[in-house]
Amino acid sequence: MADSLGATPQYESIADEFLSHARDGFYNAHYDRPACLRLLAQVRGLDVLDAACGPGLYAEELVVRGARVIGFDSSPRMVDLSRQRVPAGDFRVHDLTEPLGWLPDESMDRVLFALALEYVDDRVAMLREFHRVLRPDGALVLSRLHPTGDWLRHGGGYFDVRVVEETYSGGWKLRYWMAPLERTCEELHQAGFLIERLVEPVPEPAVQALDPEDYQLLRREPRGFLAIKAIPDPRRR
Template identity: 35%
Template structure:
């Protein structure tokens, strides 16, 4: 089954979603909230496992919370981020303990030599991209053979749950209202069905090692009892989908 592509509204992936305009609000909101602090980041760190001594690239590193956690676990960390303001927050957090670059998956090759990283992380980034072909090929290029790409991305089934009339199989742009630290923000994403994700990964030269739908992290239930009241103990918290991909 192939995925058709449907585009509506603004679609320039270089300028979509201006994190400069809400960098501080996003960073403050997501520092220790449920979705990021008690779900996404712990899940990515769990999947990464023992990273001591590994050279890790965080693409779309935002304000650098994952880089800080990976650094604290002994990794040698590099971040790249298109938003100058997000990058500035990352610099404030990390000082010279991380190599930080402005840029991203925006058409130009990443500014790194071939095979320069053991792992790469794309945490909540790929769903901003209409086309995954060139970005995934470039991520594969900068990884050593056997290196890992760890991905967290909007869960395609959640899109269908929230938009029951939408066609699941169509790669489609859509927008959602968000509030970060009281600031209203419209984010625009690309829905991509699961088969289109897995096909893009394998076409770029990755082997799918893990697909994960993790539960919230320990401590989440005590801290966010209302939000998690309807999630059975130990059950997945369906929000994002996580992958560990191995560079063939």
């Protein structure tokens, strides 16, 4: 399997299915979204870029919390769904492999990049664009598949950086990059970021009854996601 993904939007053909899955699904609604939103913290009155916005589930919550949201996704259908779901947002089709030329320098207070890092070939170039558009006191919040969970599922060398294919419960076949945690930290460093927090979330006890099996699994093992809050490194300005 070639070690590149290209720019084809893998979620285009499953966008509507993904919305139905992620809207209330345990891993998305009760695990990743709460973790990212906690790291974003207070967003009222802030300009937030929702990169790889998907069907607008994060953007919807950000607007409710008082943010001004600009979002983009490589999937035209995902952008359509975001526009329908969040009329107050400003959404467009844009590929993560391309510069954010339509955004001025230092124009965003926050960048949210949820569960899409692993679908990008040149992650450093993309992260540098996020750094460019962030204000000096801004922050990037990203989440990614937990690298230990990837390794437990796929085997091989934990430290190998490679493309894998996985079939999910909905029958979706997706290709993505496997990489150790150190690689993600190094890519953030190369892009000019300083990691402020790294969170390995666990679901809250209040949601145990929704999915007892996954609740127990995620409380016990790193099989899900992790989330990082990074800031522009003031020492490198």
